[in-house]
Amino acid sequence: MADHTSQTAQAGQKSDAGYWSANVRIILVSLVIWAICSFGFGILLRPMLSGIAVGGTDLGFWFAQQGSIIVFLALIFFYAWRMNKLDKEFGVDEE
């Protein structure tokens, strides 16, 4: 019986570790997109986008002034939705 309990505890810890590494993976992917759209398209990669015209200027300018903000919003809502789903998959949600 005692054995059994410790096994369940171990299984619980294992799934907690799986939950955490899944979370870290989602965070990393999101942060890569975050960096490419702001520091990338908005600043460092702007010369590469200079051929794409947007209203009197180029796509890089749009990313720096508006596009990055829209991407940030999408990322946060995606993360909230994805994590709430992940919480349920691993049974670690609050209810």
Next chain:
Amino acid sequence: MDQFTINLLFVGASFALYIGIAIWARAGSTSEFYAAGRGVHPVTNGMATAADWMSAASFISMAGLIAFVGYDNSTFLMGWTGGYVLLALLLAPYLRKFGKFTVSEFIGDRFYSPTARLVAVICLIVASVTYVIGQMTGVGVAFGRFLEVSNTTGLLIGAVVVFAYAVFGGMKGVTYTQVAQYCVLILAYTIPAIFISLQLTGNPIPALGLFGDHSASGEPLLAKLDQIVRELGFGEYTAHNGDTFNMVLFTLSLMIGTAGLPHVIMRFFTVPKVSDARWSAGWALVFIALLYLTAPAVGAMARLNITEQFWPNGASGEPVSLETIESDPAYDWMQTWQQTGLLGWEDKNGDGRIAYFNDGNADAKAAMEAAGWGSANELTNFNRDILVLANPEIANLPGWVIGLVAAGGLAAALSTAAGLLLAISSAVSHDLLKGQLTPNMSEKGELMSARVAMAIAIAVATYLGLNPPGFAAQTVALAFGLAAASIFPALMMGIFTKVNNKGAVAGMISGLVVTLIYIFLHKGWFFIPDTNSFTDADPLLGTIKSTSFGAVGAAINFAVAFTVSKMSAPIPREIEELVESVRIPRGAGAAQDH
């Protein structure tokens, strides 16, 4: 009815509303004072966070900085929104799960060290006070204009109002008041922008008008703007004229700083659940984005309007005459803003005209001399912080819009100043006094010391706000640098790594001290003017300005913390369990006081 009466009516009515709400929802117990009993819906919380967050820097100052620099100041837009991604992904849900009231409580418990908590409190106070200095600069501009007094008098009156206002209620009063403030400030920001966008481009949505066509010339708005500022010797609006490395570092500093500022993080302690903390950050950014997507349009359109006012027939025509400035109602804004001491012009060559151009550009200077407009720029002073408030007047909008903007500017400055003062007072009374020095203090004593701390903080900020280290948004950027270098790395390492107590303390101290010294070397010791050894035009290290140093400070913090942690004893078992539990949402009950 004259403009002064209209302004007074709008400002008076908005204040009556905030104070009414504050009285209605007055804080009773200590826990209500700090965290409103956690009964706040994510959307409401997001709106309040947005009001808290968007300060004088965002409302009054930012568009002006973008207007006069153009693309290179997109850093403010990306930096102050991108930080929310870090906050939502790296901090908010875990700090909510941890379930205490303040940031320093988390650091103290996670790093099992009263010293860590003390250092965190000091970091928070340094960053918050710097932030309040920036707010007071904005408060001075707004009160100066709307009461038609000098900037200094405006600042002193503003300080009294901010203090009275912050003492009134705690977080609960502040939460609902801030929802009202958000509504006032977003209307005040977008309504004039819609008018101006319609005037210039025919598009009612400013964010789209920015990339639309200029109705008068049929050219794209930004192309038109590029052309006219280029002819006057300024850098093209959409071009990258500055240093790329500094631009990246500055953006990064603002982003990291956003995720390290106590008054924003505190908001995520007040939502009922971990999943709500995730959504709350998103809702906050929705409400912030409404302003931030409009701000670049406000900046570009204002720049075009101002330039065209000084050059009614374009850069190849004649500059505006002094007579026109004095008699034409379209130029009344120049008279009213001159009173504040933040706008100035001088007919240097005595030709009866005010020529506005970049006299630092040899070509423009030669062209102006050849045309007979003199060799010096005659718009001698245009404080960047007046642009947003002056914008509706420059565009000749109706009086009620101008009154609304005055009310919005004050709402922005007040709501943030109140949130910051609350963070400072809770740091001093809750963390410093009750947590460390006098643990047996009564609830009454705690509330009293919170108020005394507020009074001292506002006195210091007012004194330094009289001679601010920069425009409102630049001073606020320094506060972000400090938060980035000290708090954010400690919080992140507390959740994502097993760094120990000694590592965290050494990291925070080195990040804060190095960044503070770098800032003082460029902005003057304790921001006292003329005590600086370097300037941001020619910084100590390569192209790194003092405003951008926060990212470097954060890197130092991480490096020192990991090194020291490697060399000392690993974290004890129970702290390892605490880290594990913070990472899993399951079992997040209501937060407890200690």
